[in-house]
Amino acid sequence: TGSKPDISRTKSAELYEKSKTYFPGGVNSPVRAFKSVYGTPLFIEKGDGCYIWDADGNQFIDFCGSWGPLILGHNHPKIREKVTEVMQNGMSFGAPTALENELAELIIKNNRFVEKIRFTSSGTEAVMSAIRLARGFTGRDKILKFEGCYHGHSDSLLVKAGSGLVTFGETSSAGVPKSFAEETIVIPLNDKTAIEQAFTQFKDQIAAVIIEGIPANNGLIIQDEEYIKFLRKICTDHGSLLIFDEVITGFRVGFEGAAAHYDITPDIVTYGKIIGGGLPVGMYGASAEIMAHISPDGGVYQAGTLSGNPVAMAAGIATLTELNKSGFYKDLNAKAQEFVASIQRFATARNYKFKVFTIGSIFWFAFTDKDKIQSADDIDAGSMEKFKIMHRELLNRGIYLGPSGYEVGFVSSAHTKIELEKAKRAIFEALDLVFKK
Numbered sequence: 001t002g003s004k005p006d007i008s009r010t011k012s013a014e015l016y017e018k019s020k021t022y023f024p025g026g027v028n029s030p031v032r033a034f035k036s037v038y039g040t041p042l043f044i045e046k047g048d049g050c051y052i053w054d055a056d057g058n059q060f061i062d063f064c065g066s067w068g069p070l071i072l073g074h075n076h077p078k079i080r081e082k083v084t085e086v087m088q089n090g091m092s093f094g095a096p097t098a099l100e101n102e103l104a105e106l107i108i109k110n111n112r113f114v115e116k117i118r119f120t121s122s123g124t125e126a127v128m129s130a131i132r133l134a135r136g137f138t139g140r141d142k143i144l145k146f147e148g149c150y151h152g153h154s155d156s157l158l159v160k161a162g163s164g165l166v167t168f169g170e171t172s173s174a175g176v177p178k179s180f181a182e183e184t185i186v187i188p189l190n191d192k193t194a195i196e197q198a199f200t201q202f203k204d205q206i207a208a209v210i211i212e213g214i215p216a217n218n219g220l221i222i223q224d225e226e227y228i229k230f231l232r233k234i235c236t237d238h239g240s241l242l243i244f245d246e247v248i249t250g251f252r253v254g255f256e257g258a259a260a261h262y263d264i265t266p267d268i269v270t271y272g273k274i275i276g277g278g279l280p281v282g283m284y285g286a287s288a289e290i291m292a293h294i295s296p297d298g299g300v301y302q303a304g305t306l307s308g309n310p311v312a313m314a315a316g317i318a319t320l321t322e323l324n325k326s327g328f329y330k331d332l333n334a335k336a337q338e339f340v341a342s343i344q345r346f347a348t349a350r351n352y353k354f355k356v357f358t359i360g361s362i363f364w365f366a367f368t369d370k371d372k373i374q375s376a377d378d379i380d381a382g383s384m385e386k387f388k389i390m391h392r393e394l395l396n397r398g399i400y401l402g403p404s405g406y407e408v409g410f411v412s413s414a415h416t417k418i419e420l421e422k423a424k425r426a427i428f429e430a431l432d433l434v435f436k437k
């Protein structure tokens with residue numbers, strides 16, 4: 001098999017020409033611009049189950065899932081019905097509704113790690129607020145983050161970050177005051193000495209250590225459980241809070257996310273993506289004692305005109321109700337693991353420098369021969385050229401991956417054996433082409 005002809009992008013290209021006159025880079029979030037892969041971005045018209053269709057009518061099996069939220073696939077009937085039902089009564093009140101209680105109860109009753117929560121409208125807001133809470137609670141200013149971890153686009157966290165920043169080769173953002181960045185200590189993942197040194201150098205100044213439960217924004221860089229336990233201990237010893245940013249991992253690797261996966265109790269947890277079932281919802285939560293510092297109970301201010309929006313709550317309730325059913329994660333993870341294992345077997349049998357790093361229903365295609373990648377530095381930026389070829393070949397075979405080799409892919413409950421078989425065959429062909437068989 002050789003390269004397939006490129007899919008038609010006439011309509012997408014037209015829309016892109018127009019969007020470039022309206023938005024920087026033609027998009028409202030940078031990675032969507034297809035800057036690091038081949039061709040113009042595809043404008044998506046419709047999604048159903050594990051499929052999406054673009055403006056030119058091309059159909060794809062989707063492994064991006066809106067970057068993680070769509071664990072049940074696109075346009076899930078239960079979510080659509082609940083949202084439609086709630087919408088009949090109006091869309092926003094800026095006053096409490098019973099729906100917020102309903103979603104909160106679903107979360108808190110099934111999660112050992114939070115006693116009280118606050119809903120926001122994005123992951124960025126959730127994490128930004130969690131940082132403020134940690135600072136307010138401890139009375140300290142500095143935070144410690146890890147190179148390659150992405151925590152949204154608030155000022156303190158855009159220092160040596162993953163996602164779109166690493167994709168475009170500039171890991172810290174312009175426009176963040178030097179004095180803000182100085183309050184953010186950045187160290188490599190998987191390096192105990194670096195963290196010990198930071199705690200020695202900045203004794204009694206570190207409000208919080210923040211880590212993605214399972215780092216998934218700079219490739220999938222899975223940490224050893226023992227290292228995360230070490231983080232937990234060093235935070236406790238120094239009176240710093242441990243924040244798990246579970247915007248990707250929450251409700252993804254299991255209903256209780258990475259915290260349950262490692263059996264580690266963080267002090268503050270942040271969620272996003274899946275919690276809103278495709279609508280804009282984020283959340284942070286902690287013990288009642290810590291959350292008592294949030295306004296109007298306490299002095300840490302945080303608010304939102306559309307926070308707890310009823311339509312968004314409806315999508316969250318419908319989604320989490322499905323996820324909470326017995327066997328959901330067992331089935332999804334087994335299906336995803338079988339899928340990635342067969343891709344790995346294919347690559348290994350042919351001696352390709354290719355590894356699939358994976359956990360639960362998250363996977364990352366890495367063009368490497370390393371068995372473990374545990375820090376951002378372990379990734380060879382040159383290998384992204386191979387991803388670029390793969391991405392193009394896969395689009396041409398009806399498979400949609402997020403347009404960056406640093407981003408992970410997601411299997412949803414809507415992917416059936418049939419689509420996964422089809423995707424596997426396409427991936428095998430693409431790998432053969434990348435490695436020029």
Ligand code: PMP
Pocket residue numbers: 067122123124125127150151152153163212217245246247248272273
């Ligand atoms: N934290 C993590 C771990 C994320 O992956 C993201 C988004 N990919 C965010 C925070 C920010 O969330 P949002 O894009 O909803 O603001």
